[in-house]
Amino acid sequence: MATVVPGLKIGKKIGNGHFGEVFLGQDSVHGEVAVKVLSRKSGQSDPEWDAHKKSFLAEAQNLSKARHANVVQVYSIEELPGGDSICFCMDYCLKGSLQSAYDAGPITMLEVRKVATEVCLGLDALHARGMLHRDIKPGNILLDANGVAKLGDFGLVTDNLILGYGSQVGYSDHIAYEVWQGEGTSARTDIWALGMTLYRLLHGKTWYELAPAPRDVVEHGRFADTLQWLPHIPKAWRRSIRKMLNDDKTQRYQSAHQVLNALSTLPTPLWATTTAQNLVRWEQLVGNRMRVIEWATHTPRKHEWKAWSEPLAAPGRKMTLGGSNGLISKKQAMRELEEFFSK
Amino acid sequence: MSKHRVGIVVVGERVTVVLAEVPDDETDHIIILSDSSWTIQQGDRGEALSVLHQRCQNFCEQHKVEMVVVKASALPQSGVRLAVLESAEVRGVVIAAVASRTKVKILSKAVISRTYGERKVDEYLKDNSFWDDKITGAKLKIASREAAMLIIASRAD
Numbered sequence: 137m138a139t140v141v142p143g144l145k146i147g148k149k150i151g152n153g154h155f156g157e158v159f160l161g162q163d164s165v166h167g168e169v170a171v172k173v174l175s176r177k178s179g180q181s182d183p184e185w186d187a188h189k190k191s192f193l194a195e196a197q198n199l200s201k202a203r204h205a206n207v208v209q210v211y212s213i214e215e216l217p218g219g220d221s222i223c224f225c226m227d228y229c230l231k232g233s234l235q236s237a238y239d240a241g242p243i244t245m246l247e248v249r250k251v252a253t254e255v256c257l258g259l260d261a262l263h264a265r266g267m268l269h270r271d272i273k274p275g276n277i278l279l280d281a282n283g284v285a286k287l288g289d290f291g292l293v294t295d296n297l298i299l300g301y302g303s304q305v306g307y308s309d310h311i312a313y314e315v316w317q318g319e320g321t322s323a324r325t326d327i328w329a330l331g332m333t334l335y336r337l338l339h340g341k342t343w344y345e346l347a348p349a350p351r352d353v354v355e356h357g358r359f360a361d362t363l364q365w366l367p368h369i370p371k372a373w374r375r376s377i378r379k380m381l382n383d384d385k386t387q388r389y390q391s392a393h394q395v396l397n398a399l400s401t402l403p404t405p406l407w408a409t410t411t412a413q414n415l416v417r418w419e420q421l422v423g424n425r426m427r428v429i430e431w432a433t434h435t436p437r438k439h440e441w442k443a444w445s446e447p448l449a450a451p452g453r454k455m456t457l458g459g460s461n462g463l464i465s466k467k468q469a470m471r472e473l474e475e476f477f478s479k
Numbered sequence: 480m481s482k483h484r485v486g487i488v489v490v491g492e493r494v495t496v497v498l499a500e501v502p503d504d505e506t507d508h509i510i511i512l513s514d515s516s517w518t519i520q521q522g523d524r525g526e527a528l529s530v531l532h533q534r535c536q537n538f539c540e541q542h543k544v545e546m547v548v549v550k551a552s553a554l555p556q557s558g559v560r561l562a563v564l565e566s567a568e569v570r571g572v573v574i575a576a577v578a579s580r581t582k583v584k585i586l587s588k589a590v591i592s593r594t595y596g597e598r599k600v601d602e603y604l605k606d607n608s609f610w611d612d613k614i615t616g617a618k619l620k621i622a623s624r625e626a627a628m629l630i631i632a633s634r635a636d
Contacts, residue, residue, distance in 0.1 A: 205533070250526070256531055264541035393515065397536065400520040402529070 138156035146171050146226060151232075166211055172224040173216070186315025189215070192222055204263060207290040208256030209279060214461065229286060230469075232331060234337065236333050238274040241340035242366065242409040245373065245402070248337045251277060253399050254285035255330065260392035262287070263323045270321050272329035273310050277433060308351040313383040316355035326387040327395060330389075338373070339366055342411045367431075367473035368407045368418055376402065405477075424448050431473060437471035442475060482545040483512070485538070486629035487577075489550070489570045491562060494531070495519060497619065498542055498625040501634060510616035513579045513625045519569060527588040535576035537626055546636070547577040548629035551587035584636065588610075595632040603628060 143164030150170070151158040161171035174192065176185045193213065200210055219233075234251065237243055257275060259432045262269060263311045269276075269287060312328035317323060336344050347364050360381040365374055376398045382388045389395045407418045418429040422445070429443040442459035447450075458476050460469060480500040483502055488495045494517040500510040517534060520527035539547065552567045579585045592599045603609050604624045 143487075145611075190512045205538075246522070249520075253520070253530055257537060261541060264537075361614055396530075397516070397518050400530070402521070411492055 144169075154257050161225065162227065163211065166225075167213065168228045170208075170226050170228040171247050173187065173227065174212060174224070175335050176220040177180045179310060185220075189222060191458065202262060202267060203349060204261040206254045207261060207363070208286045227278075227280070227286065229288070230281040231279035231283060233275045233288070234277045234279070234285075235275040238336055239341045240343065241355055241411055243337045243340070244408060245338065245369075246404040247291070248334060248404060249399055249402055249404055251285045252330070252334055253396060255287055255333075256392040256396045256399065258287040259326060259330065260287075261338070263326070263392060268321055268323065269326050270331070272326055272333050277333070297328075308352075309349055310355065311351070312355055312385070313357065313359065314385055322385070323391065327380050327388050327390075330392075330395065331377045335377050338369055339421075340409075340411055342413070342422070343416075359383070359441075366409065366411075366416065367470055368405070368409065368477045370478070372402050379455070386450050407477075416446070421448075424450050425452070427434070429457075429473070429476070431469060433466070434463065438463040440464065441464050441469055442474055481510075482631075483542050485542075485577075485632050486625075486626035487488065487543050487547060487549045487573055488626045489566055489573060491520045491523050492565055492569070493517070494519070495575065495623050495626045497623050497630065498538075498539065498544070499614070499616070499627065499630050501630065505634060507611060508615040509625070509627075509634070511614050511619050511627065513617060513628075514619050516623075528568070530574040531569065532572050535573055536580050539577055539580035544577075546582040546584060546633070548584045548586050548633050549574055549577070550625065550629060551585045551590075553589070555588060584633055586633060588625075591628065591632045600625075600628060 139246065145162045147160040147162065149157055150264065156172055157172040159171045161169045163169045173367075191414065197376040201208060203306065208227045210224055212225045214223045214225075215221075216223050234243075240401075247438070249252075255272070259269060259272075271289055272287070276287065277288050278288045280286060310332045311330040315325055319376050319441050343364075343366060347362070350359060353359060353362065360378040360383075363374075363378070376395075376445070379398070380388055380395070380428060405420070407420050409419075410417045414433040416431045418427075420427045425445045425447055427443070427445045429441065431441040433439055440463055443457040444454055445457055446454045458472075460472060463473070481500045484499055484501050486497045486499070487522050492597055496515050496517060497515075498512045498514075500512055502509070516532070536545070547572065555563055574583060574585065596603065598606075606629050610619070610624065610627075614627060619627055
């Protein structure tokens with residue numbers, strides 16, 4: 137362990153971010169903290185690094201002011217001896233980011249709405265201070281020990297980075313249409329990124345990666361119309377997310393406050409969903425029975441689905457609830473499943 | 480000098496929030512800064528009220544609100560229904576949340592009618608010329624006039 141600033145001890149590495157490595161730390165004032173160390177990239181010239189450093193340090197003043205229950209608090213920012221690294225000392229969020237939950241599969245609508253609501257409360261506070269996040273994505277939403285979502289890594293991305301160097305997978309997928317057209321970022325590009333994040337959380341990594349990457353298609357326009365939805369996602373959710381992803385920024389929700397109102401009316405049927413390459417499975421507990429739906433893809437053109445309920449522990453028999461009449465097309469399977477879920 | 484004040488009216492599951500800048504000089508118009516409606520989240524009641532609590536606190540902090548005036552609960556003329564009680568729950572959460580951040584005043588329609596002007600509140604709410612005379616700034620929906628009236632009626636406080 138090395139002492140970086142008086143009272144701060146850096147421990148084990150707990151993650152890697154776009155901007156550097158993250159370590160667990162012990163701060164004499166705040167106790168357990170996360171310490172992010174941003175280092176000069178190889179090949180970065182002196183003027184480039186100086187410009188980066190200057191913008192990071194300038195942002196530091198804003199970051200330390202952004203106190204909110206749903207924003208990761210930054211306690212201090214220091215330039216390390218030698219001048220090639222900057223060290224951020226911030227809240228340690230015990231449950232980590234939503235990246236691993238997203239990687240594991242679709243998250244329930246109830247959980248996504250809770251996360252989205254908490255993120256909006258934090259985002260609203262940042263926007264009210266004239267700040268932008270610019271990098272909303274599952275990996276930047278952190279859960280504290282109580283499971284409360286907090287926005288992390290805000291203010292670290294600059295317009296230059298988005299327009300010039302945004303290359304990390306996942307990151308450039310969240311760039312809004314107008315930014316691809318050369319406009320700068322705004323509160324409404326944060327809302328686009330939030331919409332993209334919600335879509336990803338509802339569908340999970342496997343489903344998300346079946347479609348062309350947004351970084352390749354958003355700039356061509358009408359991205360929201362190309363989204364492929366899992367059939368259990370209700371129309372109200374689709375409408376809200378499409379609105380966040382509207383090419384015309386004036387047609388999006390204009391503020392986090394408006395998104396909060398939209399979220400409050402969304403239904404949250406509790407389907408636990410798992411997705412694999414050729415099978416999607418939904419489960420829902422109803423009393424002492426489990427409702428199960430399976431959608432199998434035999435070939436790209438041959439699909440099949442079936443739904444049944446089965447007893448959990450008590451004796452009982454399996455009951456068929458519905459299904460496709462043999463092998464059907466993907467389009468028909470989607471349509472039938474959407475109809476089944478909407479009942 | 481002026482101060483930021485908020486009027487809040489809870490009706491059912493909807494919270495109307497009017498933010499205004501109130502100049503010290505009482506002859507100056509009150510400037511409406513925003514007129515918004517918040518809907519209570521569907522589903523789990525505890526979670527929904529917790530979100531509302533946080534929204535109220537955020538709003539007071541973000542706008543540096545000096546005082547919030549909340550329309551008081553009133554007994555309905557017909558029997559008390561569950562919706563009335565639930566609305567009172569929402570009002571209680573709003574009052575608790577704003578009181579943790581700023582000064583809060585609870586004002587009933589009856590008290591305004593007795594202490595403000597010479598007419599009843601409902602007459603002021605319908606009178607367009609009254610509103611032209613009292614407020615300026617952002618657009619105020621007719622349905623939000625009652626929340627703005629709370630600010631006007633407590634201007635001298």
